[in-house]
Amino acid sequence: MRSLESEQFHARSLVYHALAEALSEPVAELHPLLLEATTKGAQTLGSPACRKAALSLATLPAPTAAELRQRYIRVTRNSARRPLALYGSLHREGRLMGQSAAAAEDRYRALGIVPDNGELPDHASVELAFMGHLAAAQASAYIAIDSLLVSRLGVEEHTFLREHPGVWLPDVGRELAAADDPFYAVVGVLLSEFLTEKLGSAWYRQARRAGFPVLQETDVCNLCGICIGACLPGALRMVESDTETALSLDISRCVGCNRCVRICPQRVLKQLETDVLDAQHETNGASRIRILRRSPRAQCPICGRPTVSEAELEAVFATLQPDPMLKRQMSLCVECKSLWNSL
Numbered sequence: 001m002r003s004l005e006s007e008q009f010h011a012r013s014l015v016y017h018a019l020a021e022a023l024s025e026p027v028a029e030l031h032p033l034l035l036e037a038t039t040k041g042a043q044t045l046g047s048p049a050c051r052k053a054a055l056s057l058a059t060l061p062a063p064t065a066a067e068l069r070q071r072y073i074r075v076t077r078n079s080a081r082r083p084l085a086l087y088g089s090l091h092r093e094g095r096l097m098g099q100s101a102a103a104a105e106d107r108y109r110a111l112g113i114v115p116d117n118g119e120l121p122d123h124a125s126v127e128l129a130f131m132g133h134l135a136a137a138q139a140s141a142y143i144a145i146d147s148l149l150v151s152r153l154g155v156e157e158h159t160f161l162r163e164h165p166g167v168w169l170p171d172v173g174r175e176l177a178a179a180d181d182p183f184y185a186v187v188g189v190l191l192s193e194f195l196t197e198k199l200g201s202a203w204y205r206q207a208r209r210a211g212f213p214v215l216q217e218t219d220v221c222n223l224c225g226i227c228i229g230a231c232l233p234g235a236l237r238m239v240e241s242d243t244e245t246a247l248s249l250d251i252s253r254c255v256g257c258n259r260c261v262r263i264c265p266q267r268v269l270k271q272l273e274t275d276v277l278d279a280q281h282e283t284n285g286a287s288r289i290r291i292l293r294r295s296p297r298a299q300c301p302i303c304g305r306p307t308v309s310e311a312e313l314e315a316v317f318a319t320l321q322p323d324p325m326l327k328r329q330m331s332l333c334v335e336c337k338s339l340w341n342s343l
């Protein structure tokens with residue numbers, strides 16, 4: 001008898017494989033395949049996305065193979081909008097066989113897998129089939145009581161999801177959901193919502209283990225960026241728009257190493273307790289990006305262009321003698337500063 005854990009791996013694998021089939025040239029049994037996978041996903045994983053899809057599929061008549069083929073061509077190639085980009089690098093980089101295709105292929109090769117359905121390595125069906133393969137391999141490793149392999153494959157599955165299908169396929173799902181076809185609309189909603197659910201649970205498990213950093217006194221952070229340099233997994237980033245600068249944290253990348261907390265010269269970062277994380281998860285759902293600090297950008301007093309953040313500028317002013325001329329000079333943008341220096 002299979003345990004609950006191996007049943008869950010198996011159910012996840014079924015859903016990924018059914019989605020992979022739905023996004024390639026359709027097979028006649030697609031409707032029953034999706035219905036079986038989503039029913040299993042709803043029962044075993046408690047997945048709301050699967051429950052919703054199973055209910056919708058149960059009320060839809062199963063299309064014949066010829067109908068499915070016609071409808072697949074219409075929603076993917078001949079839609080009133082632009083054709084659906086079913087290749088990761090086309091969707092993300094605007095060209096076929098770009099960097100994301102090569103990166104996906106490297107991941108398959110690292111596990112000794114050669115996709116054989118005649119598609120490019122970053123086709124939606126290939127990436128989803130790989131996810132299904134990883135989940136099925138975890139079920140087998142679990143039954144063989146190989147916990148090391150289960151955890152290695154689990155990390156591989158979450159990493160691949162985060163770097164490949166999780167980046168672009170939820171968007172494809174939303175586009176498909178808006179297509180004028182009731183069957184493929186169900187596929188689109190399932191694709192987008194199931195991947196988002198999985199992304200949410202992946203970062204949540206990761207963050208719960210790690211205990212990611214939060215800012216204690218937001219205003220004291222001067223956006224110096226020293227913590228970003230210390231963050232080896234690249235979880236911390238400075239995001240700049242025309243009007244503001246923000247320090248953001250991608251919780252799914254944070255490994256809880258504490259380096260940022262130890263290096264912050266203002267001592268304003270601390271490691272978050274897991275009960276606070278649980279409360280935040282309730283509120284924020286699958287969102288994995290946290291803005292730790294934001295500050296408006298100052299304007300150059302000569303040309304009006306945005307310069308550094310007000311937080312940085314205030315920190316510099318605090319260390320200067322109260323000299324209005326010096327302050328004005330510090331507030332200039334790079335171009336006006338070099339003009340000023342050349343006078």
Ligand code: SF4
Pocket residue numbers: 220221222223224225226227228247263264265266267268269
């Ligand atoms: S948290 Fe600390 S190190 Fe990071 S930007 Fe703010 S002040 Fe600098």
Ligand code: SF4
Pocket residue numbers: 212213230231232233234235236249253254255256257258259260261
């Ligand atoms: S705890 Fe480590 S991984 Fe997480 S944000 Fe800080 S430096 Fe980056």
